Amino acid sequence: MLRAASILQGNDLKVEPRYQRRLDELVELCQQSLPSFDEERLRRAFRISYWAHRNDRRKSGEAYISHPLEVAFIVAKDIGIDDVTVVAALLHDVVEDTEISLDFVREEFGEPIANIIDGLTKISGVFASGAMGHAENVRKLMLSMATDIRVILVKFADRLHNMRTIEAMSRHKQIKTASQTLELFAPLAHRFGLFAIKSELEDLSLKVLHPEDYRAILEGIKDSRANRESYIRTFSEPLKERLRLDGFDFDIYGRSKNIYSVYRKMKAQNKPIDEIYDLFAVRVVLKSTGKKGKEDCWRVYSIITDLYKPLPERFRDFLSVPKSNGYQSLHTTVLGPDGRRVEVQIRTREMHEVAERGLAAHWKYKEGVTDSDGQMERFLSWVRELLES
Template sequence: MIYKGFFLLMHYSKKELLWHYNSLVYLFRSVKKTKHTLYMKTFEIFSRYLQKNSEAHSIVLFDSLMEQYEKEGFLAENFKGINNKDLLEGMLHILMKSMNTQSASFIAAALSIQLPNGKNNDEITAVYGEQMGRIMEGMEKIRSLNLSKIREQADMYRQLVLSVARDTRSVLVLMAENLFLLQHYQSLEKLEDKERVLNSAISVFIPIAHRLGFYKVKSLMEDLVLSIQEPEIYFGIKDKLQESENERNKIINKFIAPIIMEMNAHGLQYQIKSRLKSINSIYTKMKKQEIGFEKVYDLWAVRLILDSEPKEEKQTCWHAFSIVTNLYEPSLSRIRDWITVPKTSGYESLHTTVKSGDGRWAEVQIRTTRMDEEAENGMAAHWRYKGGKENKGIDFWLSEIRNAIGRDDLQPAQNIKPDKFANEVFVFTPGGDLKKLKFGATILDFAYAIHSDVGNKCTNAKVNGKIVPIKQSLRNGDQVEIITSKNQKPSADWIKWVVSTRTKTKIRKALDEQKNLEIQRGKEILERKFKNWKIDFTQELIDNLVAKMELKEHYDLFLKVSLEKIDPLDLKRIAEGKELLKETEKISENLLQDISDEDLESSHKDILIIDKIDNINFKLAKCCNPIQGDKIFGFVTVTKGITIHRNKCPNAQEMKKRYPYRIIPTRWRQNATKVNFRTTIKVLGIDTIGLANKITQIISNELKVNIVSMNFDSEKGLFEGKVGLLVHDSQHLEVLLEHLKAIKGIQQVFRLDA
């Protein structure tokens, strides 16, 4: 293949590139013989660019890519109405001329034409290397973003774009694509393409271009946007500029003539340029000052570019400043010294606005050749750069782009990955709103970011359509739907599962509120009990009870009563001056909690016979979650009536030993109507791809069993899962367990007590 020789041009120094330039010319002539117009133009672009920029590190033209284009041709139009060949050539021109990028960006642009949706990224990585794979993956993620509310949340969308891009060139190639499509906006046939191009330009690419120092690109995009949104205004100003061009040139020449004479007289080496303000800039000034076009006097500016030794730059600039201000009256309020103290972006220049002899104001920019090159090429784009490396985030990545885009080797470039510095994550609500969270944020962080009530009731979530637990970490671009339950309550463990300080504060507040409610409830229980016992519930009695129970504060007493860790009957004995017979009952907090689902509770009314009597109110204990078919017994509680436990309940032995007088014989009603019972199973096995999905498929799809909660974890190749289920009876559960045991990789499946 004639393209094979291009591999010889990889990774050469400046001398080697010049040495091998003849090989490139020979190859170009060979390509010309093939009469493929696209290849001729593309190779000609590379040829001219290499010839002009022979210090470039390398030029990479992959034989496989060219062979693919030759064999398959271009795909159909990626954007209806825009020819793909024209799109590629336009993008290459912008990347080369306006952004000063080199071959890696060219290849990414070419691949993006042939693979617009990022397909076969693994193949791209295998053929073109990890770096090219990163560029293409970043472009795919940016293209797939939901932009429905980009105008309302422009700043966060801009940060999201920069966060999901895995390589700097992903953003630059798409910026070039966006600029070309703006230039050919009227050719786009699909309304959705037009809206996406325009909204992306306004909210994302114009601000990024400005912050990266691509000022020409930024001004061009702004003018194009104005021509699309306000065509009458745009073409009105454009026509007036053209009409006044000759007069304006005379004014400019008259203005700079004295400056040229004085600069020459002082022996300074310099260039002098004049530039016309962009149409958008003129229109912005007209709106801001509420004036017409004729009242905008500073339509142009003059730039003095001085040749100077590095040590003498400041002195030379101030020398030129004194020459200009001796000739023309300066406006003291409009002097900007960004030489002594450069902008935070790194921009260096000395600006002054002076009044000419005919009373017109004109801006003069004074800078050295080095300052001008850095400003023009964007090397001064270190926007908002402050603090140490750990605090740099996306801002630091932006500051590195202009140093990195000139690199055209395909070796890993670790320092230009934005995710290395990302300290934020951006996720979508189901309605398309964007939420900014701290990096590493979990489902709980997101839920509390929506509202404290949502966080307090959060049980799990759907992320990109899949159910995940509340401690699942989020990634950029995830779409998250929070699932809540009115019976859910925050737990102290939640604090360990969040990263935001604000979220932790909200959880602690909710826990404190829960605790206060329990304290108030415990106090009310004791007041009611002691009133029934005809014992005065005084502060003196409370202090005595606290002391006897060896507690610190009175609220500790009320809390333990509410949580049923202290039996009020024991407190009655203390109040009557009697000794406690036994250690107070201490059963776990979950032992006597109600079933959380009210519908489940109401469906259980006629399923038991308790102490040979029908229709007695009861609760199913959460400590063992009995289901129909289990051997069970009833237990009379202090405040919650009768609770039903399994004979194998972990608390059964203690309850029967300490409180035999509270145990009531209980059995399931024969031929009772089938109802649902809550239970939990644990699954252990070897972690393999798709294991969790297989488990849920069998439970939900094959056996039609409802899942109410799930939590899957994997570590060091081992898999562990807990699944909350609704089953009819113990036989129903046993069938389910047998099906799960048959899954390859599952080692153990068993029922949990709680």
């Protein structure tokens, strides 16, 4: 029977320096972003994954280890739930693609990680079989097969890295993968509240499915960047001055709509990009917390609508009624200088982390979660209830 000791102590396993450096960067990221972190376990998982995939190459010609390593990076950076999920990301293909068995994973890393790997292997089997029906039915099937919700989180990261490296696939496979991503993975990421991942999945899918539209929008955004940034500065300066006078601790910055959302708006309104006026968007992130943070959001809203005329029909209050994935923010659209529409989002730093990183961040602030088994079990149960409701 294969034993980890023979892999971990073997002198013939020479890790390429670039992958060793990337592993060290992953360790540093985990130390900074996770509530607790077992470095020895992660390094052991990397070494086993490196050995298991030692003879494998990606379609790009790169060593296969680059894929699980980058998937682990996405999990640590963009999801940031716990080190169990990062370790599972490093090992996510070993049972499906190599001689490593699920029993081996269970013996070396314990039941939770083995369960995640098992769930990922089963879900991969569904996609490999081609038994793909309506996207909503597949989402339900994925959720039913994932006894541990962390299976889905690793799957998001896996799909995101595959989309980032999709150029190596055949054109037929690119179209199939991008269509599946847009119909299935992006909406599910949205339900998890993973806005950054959802937006990147949408943009990368559009790049494959409608490359000319993608390039035109990207160029349009680039061409207007200098004017847009100048306008945002003009819009923001009076607001910054008022907020400082009132003693707020804040960050304020312009943000670009993701390319896919601009594409959808152009199609819905049947207009070219230069007629889509609400490309101007500003976010105010406050550093106050708790009850005071919410109160401050309303105070800032009052200041903004005092400076600029609001469009009442575009107001959204996600403070009083948060979205099911934990998202909280105030949204308003106002008429800025020259009568241009500017969309403004107002939130606290905690709300911003939830908006970017979803349910895991929401739970962290809700429960003050560390990584005890009881807290993690409650978190996973809570997520499932939200997704199935």
